[in-house]
Amino acid sequence: MTAETLLRNCWYAAARADEVTPDAPFARTMLGEPIVLFRRMDGAIAALEDRCPHRKAPLSLGRIWDGKIQCNYHGARFNGDKAGAAARKIVAQLLAQGNARAAE
Numbered sequence: 001m002t003a004e005t006l007l008r009n010c011w012y013a014a015a016r017a018d019e020v021t022p023d024a025p026f027a028r029t030m031l032g033e034p035i036v037l038f039r040r041m042d043g044a045i046a047a048l049e050d051r052c053p054h055r056k057a058p059l060s061l062g063r064i065w066d067g068k069i070q071c072n073y074h075g076a077r078f079n080g081d082k083a084g085a086a087a088r089k090i091v092a093q094l095l096a097q098g099n100a101r102a103a104e
């Protein structure tokens with residue numbers, strides 16, 4: 001199957017459960033879109049676009065810290081359950097602090 005034969009807004013398996021560990025982000029491209037999967041503190045799997053909202057660094061190159069994915073570039077962290085509002089807040093903090101580390 002290719003990205004051209006798959007429908008958007010449908011459910012697809014992105015990974016096997018054992019591929020997404022608490023230790024490291026897991027990158028996957030689906031429908032031509034880069035995504036990153038990781039396990040939160042409660043063991044739930046979260047998925048985000050694999051681009052940091054700050055400067056577009058791939059989040060999959062970051063690390064997992066306290067159940068959040070941490071961007072390897074400036075250190076912003078995202079928990080994956082309310083990414084939109086949290087990401088805007090974190091990016092605003094980074095811009096205000098001149099790219100100093102910010103955490104949700």
Ligand code: FES
Binds near residue numbers: 052054055072074094
């Ligand atoms: S690019 Fe991710 S925190 Fe700046």
